[in-house]
Amino acid sequence: MSWRHTIHHRSYHFSDLKTLLAKASPHRSGDALAGLSADTYEERVAAQMTLADLPLKTFLQQAVIPYEQDEITRLIMDTHDATAFAPIASLTVGGLRDWLLSDLADTATLRQTAAGITPEMAAAVSKLMRNQDLISAARKMEVVTKFRNTIGLKGRLSVRLQPNHNTDDPKGIAASMIDGLLYGSGDAVIGINPATDSPEAVISLLTLIDNFRQQYHVPTQSCVLCHITTAMQVMRKAPVDLVFQSIGGTEKTNRSFGVSLSLLEEAYTAALELKRGTIGNNVMYFETGQGSSLSANAHEDVDQQTCESRAYAVARRFNPLLVNTVVGFIGPEYLFDGKQIIRAALEDHFCGKLLGLPMGVDVCYTNHANADQDDMDTLLTLLGVAGCNFVMGVPGADDIMLNYQSTSFHDALYIRQALGLRPAPEFEQWLIQYGLMDQNGKALPVPSSHLLLQNYL
Amino acid sequence: MSEELYITPDPWSGLRRFTAARIALGRTGAAIPLREVLQFRLAHAHARDAVFSALDLRLFTQQPWEINILHSEAADRTDYLQRPDKGRKLHPASAASFAPANKDVAIIVVDGLSATAANQHAIPLIERLMPMLLSRKISCAPIQLVQQGRVAIGDEIGGLLQAKLSILLIGERPGLSSPDSLGVYLTFSPRPGITDEARNCISNIRPEGLPYDMAAAKIFYLVQEALRLQLTGIMLKDNYTPALP
Numbered sequence: 001m002s003w004r005h006t007i008h009h010r011s012y013h014f015s016d017l018k019t020l021l022a023k024a025s026p027h028r029s030g031d032a033l034a035g036l037s038a039d040t041y042e043e044r045v046a047a048q049m050t051l052a053d054l055p056l057k058t059f060l061q062q063a064v065i066p067y068e069q070d071e072i073t074r075l076i077m078d079t080h081d082a083t084a085f086a087p088i089a090s091l092t093v094g095g096l097r098d099w100l101l102s103d104l105a106d107t108a109t110l111r112q113t114a115a116g117i118t119p120e121m122a123a124a125v126s127k128l129m130r131n132q133d134l135i136s137a138a139r140k141m142e143v144v145t146k147f148r149n150t151i152g153l154k155g156r157l158s159v160r161l162q163p164n165h166n167t168d169d170p171k172g173i174a175a176s177m178i179d180g181l182l183y184g185s186g187d188a189v190i191g192i193n194p195a196t197d198s199p200e201a202v203i204s205l206l207t208l209i210d211n212f213r214q215q216y217h218v219p220t221q222s223c224v225l226c227h228i229t230t231a232m233q234v235m236r237k238a239p240v241d242l243v244f245q246s247i248g249g250t251e252k253t254n255r256s257f258g259v260s261l262s263l264l265e266e267a268y269t270a271a272l273e274l275k276r277g278t279i280g281n282n283v284m285y286f287e288t289g290q291g292s293s294l295s296a297n298a299h300e301d302v303d304q305q306t307c308e309s310r311a312y313a314v315a316r317r318f319n320p321l322l323v324n325t326v327v328g329f330i331g332p333e334y335l336f337d338g339k340q341i342i343r344a345a346l347e348d349h350f351c352g353k354l355l356g357l358p359m360g361v362d363v364c365y366t367n368h369a370n371a372d373q374d375d376m377d378t379l380l381t382l383l384g385v386a387g388c389n390f391v392m393g394v395p396g397a398d399d400i401m402l403n404y405q406s407t408s409f410h411d412a413l414y415i416r417q418a419l420g421l422r423p424a425p426e427f428e429q430w431l432i433q434y435g436l437m438d439q440n441g442k443a444l445p446v447p448s449s450h451l452l453l454q455n456y457l
Numbered sequence: 458m459s460e461e462l463y464i465t466p467d468p469w470s471g472l473r474r475f476t477a478a479r480i481a482l483g484r485t486g487a488a489i490p491l492r493e494v495l496q497f498r499l500a501h502a503h504a505r506d507a508v509f510s511a512l513d514l515r516l517f518t519q520q521p522w523e524i525n526i527l528h529s530e531a532a533d534r535t536d537y538l539q540r541p542d543k544g545r546k547l548h549p550a551s552a553a554s555f556a557p558a559n560k561d562v563a564i565i566v567v568d569g570l571s572a573t574a575a576n577q578h579a580i581p582l583i584e585r586l587m588p589m590l591l592s593r594k595i596s597c598a599p600i601q602l603v604q605q606g607r608v609a610i611g612d613e614i615g616g617l618l619q620a621k622l623s624i625l626l627i628g629e630r631p632g633l634s635s636p637d638s639l640g641v642y643l644t645f646s647p648r649p650g651i652t653d654e655a656r657n658c659i660s661n662i663r664p665e666g667l668p669y670d671m672a673a674a675k676i677f678y679l680v681q682e683a684l685r686l687q688l689t690g691i692m693l694k695d696n697y698t699p700a701l702p
Contacts, residue, residue, distance in 0.1 A: 029539045165476055172476035178469065179480035332538045367504035367631045368538060368570050373497070396479025396489065396497065403632035405501075408479075413487035443487065448468035457471045 001062060003054075005046040012046040018064040020054075021120070022303035023047035024127045026343055030291045030304045030334035048128055052094030056085075059120045064310075065300045070251045071261050076118050076313045085116030093124045100125065100137040100354075107154075110141050114356030119249070119309035122351040126305070131343065134350040135386040141353040143389065145321045146280020147221045147241065149187055149426040151389055152358050157421040158390040159412045160324070160360065161186035164401035168195045170208050176395050177212065178456060182446050183409035184416075184437055185393035187427035188322055188360060189242060189285065191223040195401055202226045203238040210239035216434075216452060219426035221277075221321070223285050228259060228267045235270060242285040242321060243271040249288075249310030252298030261314070268318045279426075282321035282358075288312070289326040290344050291334030304334060305344065309351045316355055322390065323357045325349070328365040329404055338375030341365060345379055349388055360390035364406040373397070373405070380407055384415040391415070413443055464490050477634065497633070504631035509534055510572040512604055517566070520580060522587075523599035527551040527614065531605040544607035547614065555617040558598035562590065562680065563620035563647070567606035571628030571637060578639040578663055579626045585673035586624075595680065608642050608656075615647025622683055623647040624676065629660065637663050641672070643679055645689040655690040657683070 003014045014020040022036035024047035031037040038044035060080060063073045087109075091099060099105055105113075126134060144152040151158050163176030173192060180186055190209050194201055202224045209222040221241040224231075228245040235243075245264065246257050254260060271283040293299035293307040302310075308325070315323045325348035328341040335341045345361050352359035363379045365371035380391065397408040415421060422428055422441055431437040434451065435444055448457065467481040482493045489497075518524050528548045531537035537544050564586075566579045583600070590597060598618045603610055608627060615623035622645050629638040639662040644651060657679055662672040678697035683689045 033540060033542070163478075165478070169475065172478070175472035175475040176478045176480055178472065179467075179478075182467070182469070333541050336539060367501065367633070368508050370538075372501065394478075395476075396482055396493065398479050398497065398500075398633050400476070400478050400632075400634065403630070403635075405633070408489065410482070410484060410487055410489045413484070417487050443484075445465050446468065453469050457469060 003050045005050045007042060007046055010042070012043055014047060014050060017058070017062045018302045018306070020047055020051055021064065021124060021127065021306050024051045025303045025305055026127065028304065028334070028340045028344065029332060029336040030294055033333055034294050034299060034301070034304070036301065036303050051124055052092060052128055054093050054124070056088060056091050056093060056096060056121055059118050059124070064120055064302050064306060065250060070300070072249060072251055072310055072313060075261060075317060076310070079317070080118060081115035083116070084113055088113060088116065093121070094128060096121070096125045097128050097133065101133060105140065107140055107142050110354070111356070114354065117354055119313045119351070119355060120306060122354045123306040123309035126347045126351050129350070131346050131382070134346040135382060138350045138353045138386040141387070143353060143356060143358045145282040145358045147277040147282055147321050148279060149219045149424040150279070151188055151321065151424050153425070154387065155421060156424060157384060157388065157412070157416055158188035158424050159185040159393040160188040160322070160390055161190045162193070162392050162394045162399065162406065163190070164193050164399055166195060166401045168201055168205060170204065173205065174208065174212070174456065177209070178452055179395055180393050180409050181218065182436060182450070182452060183393070183413060184423060184431055184443060185409045185412050186218065186220050187424040188390035189221050189223050191225055191244070191285070193225045193402055197226050197230055199230055199234050202230055203234050206234070206238040206240060217430070219430050228263065232267050232270060235274060239276070240271065240274060241276050242283060243267050244285045244287070246287045246292070247311050247314045248292045248296065248298070249307035249314070250293050250298050250300055250302070252300070253293040253296050253307070254314070256296035256298055261317070264314070264318060282319050284318045284320040285322045285324070286315045286320050287324045287326050288315070288348070289330055290348065291330040294334065295330065305347055308348055312352050312355045312357055315357055320358065322360055323352055324360045324362055325352070326362040326364065328369060328371065329362065331366055332369045335369070337370035338372070338378070341369070341371055342375065342379045342382065346382060346386065349383060349386055358389045361388055362392050362406055364392070364404055366404045376405070376407065380411055380415050381418070384419045384421060416441060461490065461492070500633040503636040504633060507571040507573040507628070507631040507636035510576070512568045512572045512602060513576045514602065516576060516580070517602050525554070525599050525601050527554070527601055527603045529603065529605040529610055533605070537605045541607055544605055545609040547610060552613070552617065557617065557619040559619050560596040560598040561621050561684065562595060563598040563601065563615045563618045563623045565601040565603060565611045565614055565623055565625045567603040567608070567610065567625060567627040569607065569627035569640070570630045574628035574637040574639040574663070575626060577637050578669070581669045582626065582639070582662065582672060585669055586676055589673060589677040590680065593681065595684070609651070611642065611644060612647045612651045613649050615644065616649060620647065621645070622680060622689070624680065635661065635663065635666065638666060639663060641676055643676070643683055643689045645683050645687065657689050657693055657695065
């Protein structure tokens with residue numbers, strides 16, 4: 001099926017669904033690099049006007065990547081919940097936008113609708129929405145997950161403590177971990193990006209965090225972000241809480257990551273059997289990011305934001321504890337500057353939440369992107385308002401292993417204080433008990449005699 | 458600022474000996490103390506300046522080597538940053554300027570994401586490497602200097618020169634602590650279409666990282682092995698162990 005839209009005698013032709021979605025996408029460098037962007041400002045609005053009138057049902061009849069060709073398309077089509085979709089089945093994409101912002105779409109209704117919405121519907125509606133719309137709709141959604149604590153409750157913001165070290169030195173990692181915990185970070189997960197993917201290194205890092213966690217009774221979970229096959233290999237020998245994997249929105253992208261749906265299913269089943277969660281069994285941690293499909297030459301002529309949204313269908317299958325869009329890591333050829341990074345982060349957070357995922361955002365940039373700390377402050381504040389489940393905590397915002405800038409432990413304190421957001425309830429109690437925070441959420445000065453410092457200074 | 462009246466210090470600065478991470482910064486309210494904010498901003502400024510730095514052509518043409526100056530298809534930095542494909546291709550005028558040299562190796566210096574790194578470290582590195590190569594009668598084509606280039610542009614250049622092996626020196630993406638890191642890529646039988654698993658990479662060459670002498674010795678080892686085995690990439694293992702001082 002193709003569409004035509006005429007503005008002042010100029011007729012625009014969109015030959016298929018993926019072209020229409022790409023042309024309707026707000027400008028970003030990655031779509032231009034792929035040759036998929038609208039050619040003019042007018043063409044972009046023409047595409048958006050066409051998309052606004054498109055019935056949502058179209059997405060159940062037409063796939064952006066053929067069903068026979070891509071297992072993620074098959075996953076999306078085969079698991080679509082017609083009952084959940086029924087209340088919005090008669091809407092157009094534009095109608096969905098208006099409905100999402102209306103008072104009818106409250107927290108409970110949005111939760112019930114999630115399984116009826118496909119990634120392409122979410123991507124489509126987000127392309128019509130302003131940043132303000134993406135924030136106010138997401139703010140109404142609540143996605144709660146549990147392992148050793150409760151993440152995603154309204155009015156709460158959790159932090160992934162990211163104590164990376166360029167050579168995986170255990171003392172160096174412990175030093176950053178203690179720094180973060182003393183600053184109130186670490187309730188989403190204590191998660192290390194290892195410098196090497198060797199099983200021995202992964203086992204020693206997992207043991208390090210787990211011993212520390214048990215010694216000080218920290219109500220959180222750990223993860224070493226190795227490849228999923230490495231995690232499967234070590235999970236009988238080492239304390240694996242969460243199983244991590246980077247995922248993308250096309251079968252080819254996932255192949256470039258060395259995974260498939262069946263491999264993810266196998267890892268998920270094995271991780272569930274470990275039964276290490278105390279109050280819940282969300283055992284997966286996924287990372288995504290716009291541009292990964294194009295970067296792997298696996299985008300199938302689908303725009304990068306739609307590809308990203310399709311990755312959420314993969315995540316949704318495995319009931320993750322955390323989904324993190326690493327928005328500014330990929331570089332300026334995909335997201336050029338602060339404006340594009342901010343827009344992409346709000347889209348990802350909204351689309352993920354709409355599909356029922358526990359979304360967090362790595363508010364970040366690389367040194368060759370046209371962005372700085374001011375852009376990150378803006379984005380962090382917007383995400384705090386939007387009700388983001390978690391952000392990263394990196395010492396001084398400077399990740400010495402991955403060589404990029406993310407949010408700091410101080411940034412997490414700032415956003416919690418500015419918006420009155422609190423840590424996960426179990427972790428909050430721990431912070432109070434350890435004298436790191438008062439009942440009002442204020443950070444307390446730490447004496448040199450503090451228990452966490454005793455064995456390390 | 459010298460008094461730092463309002464700063465809550467972190468009494469665990471002793472942990473800093475274990476990591477270069479920015480820990481125990483202290484705080485005022487929830488904020489990082491200004492002293493640290495300015496240090497961070499300075500590091501970022503160095504990284505940004507490095508991204509927008511340009512090759513110092515005069516510096517290279519003053520050397521006693523035959524130099525050929527080339528340009529990619531990327532018009533300027535903004536184009537370069539958004540269009541990595543253009544940085545991988547020679548501008549037609551540059552591509553037309555070649556004659557095959559039929560030498561063993563082609564040394565190619567590329568600005569990459571930090572011309573600062575190339576300006577500072579390429580010459581001292583080549584000064585150490587050249588005598589090593591000549592001592593084993595490994596012949597070198599004229600040195601190629603490339604503006605607005607990426608790693609893969611060396612494949613086109615090496616192919617046009619009909620070199621057996623390319624040694625490409627390129628400024629790496631600047632980190633906050635390293636705005637001037639030089640990377641070296643070795644590619645056997647360079648020609649367009651080669652992928653990254655067919656290369657060997659030596660990273661972080663600078664006095665505070667991998668020093669020149671060690672880097673040159675490592676490259677020399679890999680060059681000899683590549684020419685002997687007729688390959689580079691994952692099959693060429695970096696078994697070189699430098700003698701410790």
